[in-house]
Amino acid sequence: MTVRAVERLSASETDQVLALAAAAERADHVYPLSEDVVLRVRGSSGRHLLAHEADGSLSGYAFVEDGAGELFVGPGARRRGHGSALLEAAGEGPLRFWAHGDEPGAKAFAVRNGFERVRVLWQMRRSLEAPLPDAPLPPGVTIRHFRPGSDEQAWLGVNSRAFADHPEQGRWTLDDLRLREDEPWFDPAGFLLAVDIEDTLLGFHWTKVHPATGDDPALGETYVLGVDPGGHRRGLGVALEVEGLRFLAAEGLTTAMLYVDEDNEAAVALYRRLGFEIHKADVMYQRS
Known part of the structure; x- marks a missing residue:
């Protein structure tokens, strides 16, 4: 070998x-x-x-x-x-x-x-056939779709601020974003942006659809959910998640999934309130 x-x-x-x-x-x-x-x-x-x-x-x-x-x-x-x-x-x-x-x-x-175990990433799932709670958008906020060729820089700015402490997501570049825009699964209709009356980006919910494979049904994913900490509106994160799940349900999907760090207590609590449960875990091992 x-x-x-x-x-x-x-x-x-x-x-x-x-x-x-x-x-x-x-x-x-x-x-x-x-x-x-x-x-x-x-x-x-x-x-x-x-x-x-x-x-x-x-x-x-x-x-x-x-x-x-x-x-x-x-x-x-x-x-x-x-x-x-x-x-x-x-x-x-x-x-x-x-x-x-x-x-x-x-x-x-x-x-x-x-190596020692230093990080755990949970995959959580919920049924899209179960009812979703009412989660109205904050006053003055509306939802529109991502516009390829126009929204990249604004999105990268919000993403870097929302995930400033995240070891991977907060470091995304324009090349990282465009790589995904070129993927067959990319759908701007499922890339939801929360904006104010001046079209300033406040937060986003990016969805992804995984086709059925083996014993797994087709899955709708909360690919990335983020809110700009500098323009935070109370309840925007929950409202965006519900909007994204409703979009996936309208696409005919019956199961939603997402990834979240085990130690991100605020995010885990939000997802549990919305009916998500742990499905599996990925583990990071580190050699000092």
């Missing part, structure tokens, strides 16, 4: 990584890569680590950038040192890795290699 590092994957390598990830999902019932890493696999530069068997077939993959990344090994190559080889290739020093699904095997691997 050998590990090779490349800055950008070829079309063939991209197909191999995504095929191996799909095989891991079938075996583990959880997809091993986040959306952000999938976007990197499809065409962005970065540090891609590829583990190959002697016959040249792909057996494992890792992506590492700025001391953080994701790593997985294909179902047929586990317990043979492939994960440790990828970790060694990632380099020494501080490193953080996401483990999707909070699996015992990932925990054992992390502990064995000197």
